[in-house]
Amino acid sequence: MSEILIIAEHAGGKLNPATAKCVTAASSIAGAKMTIAVFAADGAAVAAQAAKLAGVAKVITVDNAANQHALAAVIAPQVAALAKSYTHVFGPSTTFGKDLMPRVAALLDAPQLSDVMVIESATRFVRPTYASNAITTVEVDAGTQVVATIRSASFTATPEGSSTAPIESATPSAALPSHTRFVGLAAAKSDRPDLQTAARVISGGRALGSADAFKIIYSLAEQLGAGVGASRAAVDAGYAPNDMQVGQTGKTVAPDLYIACGISGAIQHLTGIKDARTIVAINKDPEAPIFEVADFGLVGDLFTIVPELEKQIAATK
Amino acid sequence: MKRILVGIKRVVDYNVRIRVKPDGSGVMLDGVKMSINPFDEIALEEALRIKERGQAEEIVVVTMGPTDCQQQLRTALAMGADRALHIVTTEALEPLTGAKLLHKIVEREQPFLVILGKQSIDGDNSQTGQMLAQLWDRPQATFASKVELTDSSAKVTREVDAGLETLEVDLPAVITVDLRLNEPRYVKLPDIMKAKKKPLESLPVADLGVETKTRIKVLKTEPPAARQKGKMVKDVTELVEALRQKGLV
């Protein structure tokens, strides 16, 4: 039977929705027994949220002041100490999971699969390569312990179930290094919906030309209750902060509606939006590659189209 | 000697349109332009700048792969690396195997810093640096967009989902780099000539004493599900109407 350990991601006492997506991924394995582990300074609140997710058998909290800031080098040995008896160890394919899980895999001497998008069985997985231009099906031998990160955009979040899983605390014996110290986090503050879970996302590209011009994107987003994204070119140029970058090296999004404004549609950007249900492209160049993937394309100047779009959407309400 | 080790992987150039072989056995590589993994160019550029500031004395670049990879090592030498190591293997390497091999090189070369890319753009694994750091039992700072060194530590700004995180890590350490760390220099023709004389050492993989058998078998490779070609709308009114019909606004 598959025993699956899922490493919870959380911040500020809240469980990140990426964790509930890992649960969905894990439950594609027939008969899987799922345990969620919460590493925190005080994980009680997060554990309570995790315990409600449907199908979860158990939640383990590992409280330690050293776990305050989710440092991979500190958490990995604790995960590894806990993970010995599990067949699979999953984490989200977020910067948290990408940072942590390979260290866990190295400690367990287990192969890791990154960005898993489909789980066909306990030993067979599908994952993207070449910026999602080549989708591979891979297999490990039965009995091989597997470490994986789960691609959030490929799974829906497991909802709360009717029962609550038991919560246990554990103190894995592991030597924790002191060679890595947290200095600070500069988080962009915004009241907008989170890019990776938003039902609608509006993104701006290089065409915006300045951080100031991005206001028209924020304004349309507000009208639609949408999250805001950006292309790498827009982030590199300083028009938008790095945490808004969508694509191969940024975030992967899976909204119902994605509106790309002044984005050409480079493959590295398209990778990040392939799971969007409906894509709208606004671009003045009719040959822009973004139109090849757009459900609705509109050729023209975004500086007139975007405000007009906002006005007309407001009028439909 | 204050040495920095930089990983250089040969990959399909990022501008190439990837095509999957019809028989599902992989992607087409014949006659396709190959380059240094873009993140690794940035890793090397950072190492060169550190050396130029007088904070390192030697830059060693290392690649693992078939003979063709030496082209990318020569390019790296032309960019300014001092010396190159080629771990020769024709087999596909899993990230953990690659990390174990790099760990052997680390033991031999004793660098105070290893700089790798945050991910290779072919396998998109984003594993090797973190695994190496763990095998070496040293700190890591992944997805770096700014690196400041002192004699004994590095202060690294990291691009994370929530924004920009800063860590301080003791040296030696592994840093994996993100795209915004720097802009790699162009290689000049005279440097290409000079690079031909720089040392490039080949090491057969078998000599390193690492088990290289793969545990992840690739069963098939397929193109992604194609999106249906959409519709061009003539103006905002038509767009809003289309979105309204789909219940999206």
Ligand SMILES: Cc1cc2nc3c(=O)[nH]c(=O)nc-3n(C[C@H](O)[C@H](O)[C@H](O)COP(=O)(O)OP(=O)(O)OC[C@H]3O[C@@H](n4cnc5c(N)ncnc54)[C@H](O)[C@@H]3O)c2cc1C
């Ligand atoms: C290893 C690697 C990883 C990368 N990862 C990412 C990633 O994660 N995300 C990402 O986005 N990119 C990534 N890139 C970069 C990518 O290749 C492109 O360079 C980038 O996406 C281009 O951004 P853009 O579309 O905003 O800019 P451009 O390609 O310059 O496109 C601007 C578009 O705006 C249009 N335009 C101009 N003015 C107007 C106007 N007034 N009205 C309407 N349209 C207008 C133009 O016609 C053009 O199509 C990566 C590249 C590499 C090498």
Ligand SMILES: Nc1ncnc2c1ncn2[C@@H]1O[C@H](COP(=O)(O)O)[C@@H](O)[C@H]1O
């Ligand atoms: N075959 C290789 N040769 C040299 N460096 C490599 C190799 N594979 C991976 N690396 C390094 O590890 C980084 C991350 O790779 P990956 O874990 O495959 O995404 C790359 O950017 C390289 O710096």
